[in-house]
Amino acid sequence: MIKVGILGATGYVGIELVRILSQHPQVKIVSVVSQSFVGQNISDIYPNLRGIVDQKCEELDVEKIANRCDVVFTALPHGASKTVIPQFVQHGVKVIDLSGDFRYNDVSIYEKWYGTKHDNPELLDISVYGLPELHRDEIAKAHLIGNPGCYTTCSILALVPLIANKLIDTRHIIIDAKSGVSGAGRGLSLDTHFCECTENIKAYKVATHRHTSEIEQELSLVAGEEIILSFTPHLIPMKRGILSTAYADLKQKYTAGELLKIYEEYYKGEFFIRIYDEGKLPETNHVSGSNFVDIGLVVDERLNRVVVVSALDNLIKGAAGQAVQNMNIMFELDEKTGLVASGLYL
Amino acid sequence: MIKVGILGATGYVGIELVRILSQHPQVKIVSVVSQSFVGQNISDIYPNLRGIVDQKCEELDVEKIANRCDVVFTALPHGASKTVIPQFVQHGVKVIDLSGDFRYNDVSIYEKWYGTKHDNPELLDISVYGLPELHRDEIAKAHLIGNPGCYTTCSILALVPLIANKLIDTRHIIIDAKSGVSGAGRGLSLDTHFCECTENIKAYKVATHRHTSEIEQELSLVAGEEIILSFTPHLIPMKRGILSTAYADLKQKYTAGELLKIYEEYYKGEFFIRIYDEGKLPETNHVSGSNFVDIGLVVDERLNRVVVVSALDNLIKGAAGQAVQNMNIMFELDEKTGLVASGLYL
Amino acid sequence: MIKVGILGATGYVGIELVRILSQHPQVKIVSVVSQSFVGQNISDIYPNLRGIVDQKCEELDVEKIANRCDVVFTALPHGASKTVIPQFVQHGVKVIDLSGDFRYNDVSIYEKWYGTKHDNPELLDISVYGLPELHRDEIAKAHLIGNPGCYTTCSILALVPLIANKLIDTRHIIIDAKSGVSGAGRGLSLDTHFCECTENIKAYKVATHRHTSEIEQELSLVAGEEIILSFTPHLIPMKRGILSTAYADLKQKYTAGELLKIYEEYYKGEFFIRIYDEGKLPETNHVSGSNFVDIGLVVDERLNRVVVVSALDNLIKGAAGQAVQNMNIMFELDEKTGLVASGLYL
């Protein structure tokens, strides 16, 4: 059994980790850490877990956790784990960090988009970007994972086959993404107050959302040239799910069928990526509750432009599920272990 | 492995059976039957299942199914399985029926509340009401289960400890229940048209809802006397979940703590029933996605009246999950097999 | 033109007052007060008002406001206007208070249910309970109105004809009410965080909600004897609207048709009360956006019990609309002025 600790266990990503890991046949949750709820039973905070995970929330005591855990998931805001993660790494505990801190190859990109100094730039050399479909081999050997953002995973996977095969003009990529509200976490704000977001849509952080830089980093890597692009997130009145609609001009004529074949080929063997048949497109309720990314596309022949639609559950493939997928790879388990639940649809 | 067939697999209860059974370690789904989608892959109808259940929908051929299945779940409207169920029973195939047809001991009650002749009254002698917490032993030996209604399960379990212990005046029981829209199924109607039910609440079938008669049957059985009561269902703008608020006058003074102890005692060992501590009450997001029924209560000392609040997921403990729980009992498996997923909360 | 001031203008009830009064042909809004947004344009806080009400939020300066206003609406939490309201009253400015402070005849009831000393008990002698359908004549002459609560208005009007006509056993009245989230206001809390309340229902403050005491006060007054009853509020995932389901045992046999005739008679000439024909029941989307209260009922003949269903918009007839209705009466305008917009349905 893999012994795991979860830091930030009572946030929305943290509790999703607890929920998923509680069903994982090879995992024992030995420590749930929540500074705000120390001493309280986690199932009193999230009563859905009663009878399933009835553990007390602990204070953050790195030494103690390091002695009991093989791997630690840190689900805290960026910057919050700065002193903690190096200590775990030193203790030889594997770390899967769900903040933005260890997702970058180039510290200056991080510092520009996050508007802050990086606390542990030296760790960027050893950290691996935890997107298994692109970096599986490195993940397998990694000690520190920067687990990708939710919008990021959905956007990158939608575009990689086009870019890797040099099919599109990379100067006109536009990603218009729509997310449920859980992506904003459990912290209170007017933006996530029920009456302010039900029956409402809005765009936010247009041209400035941090995930833009992550998407650009990974797509540039695949392209072998610098890509910059438009990324616009929107807030949608629902709990879970991201739908991304990406636009790119094709360099030559392709039919949707031809492109879909290229996608199928590119993602062959990837259990968690599902390519849709021509004429069908993903919707968020196809993936909510699961670790799948669903991808479909349309070619607008009038414009020779491809529109790629992708969907995932922001809390699962966009966060906690992907983190568990990474853990499975790091511990040489079947990558799917504990992650085969289908979405709920309803 | 238990070989199962599912009739009416593309309705909301049917597909929930498929989803739950696809994760059940001792089950093989050998046949999914849907008259409306014969020949189509079930994962084309419900794309959440792609990669998990990719089976073709079959026509209803009793002979063929009977030869391949140990148990059949019939998730069809009442009356629809009239010729089918007797045939399965004759073939020695166990049947778990999710309609109202086999929930009654007294055919006249059924005929009164359903406003129709019963097609197979003789089978009522062998059918068992599939509420494990009340009828576990009979279920274990049964060949035909009448799986309880969603409102029914939520209401009965909330009141049984009070009635079994003769604590309340049974002449003034009022059950005010609120349900998500999935209880109305996948059939189109103006009532379930998005714009007609979002941002809206309504009461419906006041004093005439069929589940009233089921609740009365079971509570009368426990009481040893005839109970009639008020039951009012309401439609709530959400997908899953039922919350039931039940009111009853206490015969003597009891504190909430005393009553909760009686509930704890009554349901000792029942994994799927969770009794809340004093001062806490269930909410539907504590149970959605799980097979739990959560129960809490308040005593209004001014009136010496108890208010019992109970919650379940109408598609799981209120339908498909309870059906699988019954199957587990009938096949001598651990009752929890395939049903231990916690609710999603989010 | 009536010159009005609105205190607490940027809360949900306050802004609803601004919105309604901005359409009122006989009103000039001379002052909008919001301590949190002093100096900011109210249409920057609520951009729906741009081009319609572009006024700066002011600080609370009683002297200044009193000199400019004929009437002041105070939409602040209970206790918050304690020093302010007496000053306005002294200045001869009429006050319509939307908190609980001036709704009670008996200060001890207030102090018991609100758990606090009343700051201005002497004003209870002159304040009038602002439910026009019950107290129109007193309202016309009043200088200080205690505007009723949202649940209260919906519950009282549903039951008054039964009680006034002595048709029910007053010992077993149960009111099970369901409210949209806007009733909780704009203040942030986990209870009103989008992901915590969408796809969720819960009961809250069971047997302890303050509106219980208001309902009891008014029904007791009508009955000529003390009535105590069960009142249970529930939170529903929608913005606006309250549906109340009330249960009472009939003293003699009545059909629904007979009772509805009694209701029609009782509320004859009341524009804002709509009685439904037999077989029909109110839903919240029939009233949302309007000042109507809709009432329908069913008689459960098996139990000789009546179930009364009533609906209103908690922000309008349950708060701001009723306040404007009171203002119209106090200033001898047609009671409907500025309030005849129909609900939106969609």
Add this chain to the structure above:
Amino acid sequence: MIKVGILGATGYVGIELVRILSQHPQVKIVSVVSQSFVGQNISDIYPNLRGIVDQKCEELDVEKIANRCDVVFTALPHGASKTVIPQFVQHGVKVIDLSGDFRYNDVSIYEKWYGTKHDNPELLDISVYGLPELHRDEIAKAHLIGNPGCYTTCSILALVPLIANKLIDTRHIIIDAKSGVSGAGRGLSLDTHFCECTENIKAYKVATHRHTSEIEQELSLVAGEEIILSFTPHLIPMKRGILSTAYADLKQKYTAGELLKIYEEYYKGEFFIRIYDEGKLPETNHVSGSNFVDIGLVVDERLNRVVVVSALDNLIKGAAGQAVQNMNIMFELDEKTGLVASGLYL
């Protein structure tokens, strides 16, 4: 008083016409026509209207209606009014048609995108595209209006100032639009079944939605050259509102402030268009319930690309409200008459 008739009065656009016109001080609704509900009171179909509009639905009798009405609104599916509209025109009754039939200058565009022969191509010569902000003078003189589509109004108004001033590269315009469900009307379909669209987002009719051709027609007219563009509609789990996010490459460097000044200038005097200050963007709850179109923008300096965000209420400025605005112009009333209600925000 203008005497109006409404055909298709019980659809979602029809009933919105009834609701708005019932508050219009210069209008008398003399005829509401609904083939499905002939003889029933419209307030029995839409109980929000009880006490406000209690008229019987009539059969479609052109002669009778023509004799009583000055103007007729036809809110029927495209093609449905083919024999009716010419008759009204011949009778000298003004017609405002809310289908797609009379929105086109070039019949071949209509026939291509609608996949059907046009029934009355000769009327296209006299019909006027009813977008007042672009065609006010022609509307004033028109006898037949083709009232614009909902997506169309939102998209065109967002881009016109950029195109009229030749600021953008017209080969790379992308419009990503998100709509509430009421746009799909009251007809039943699985797509608008509550459980299929709540907690879900999807793109639909990608590259093939009919409104594309309307947007292209109007923008081309403004540009003086043919514009073809990407338009992608999405379905969002809410009732009302459209948010459109449009992307275009700037030909030269402009700041957001400079562009906003150009917008302010372009739309000077347009009451129903509200331009947002830099740093602010529209949301659908700013406009829901009103006839406003709100527009804001961001310049992505890295890409020299402008992102224009616009919002309107699809049933009002996107349909019924705009139709009434057109009527006001045609009858020489103040264009705002009956349309000054602010949005509800909540």
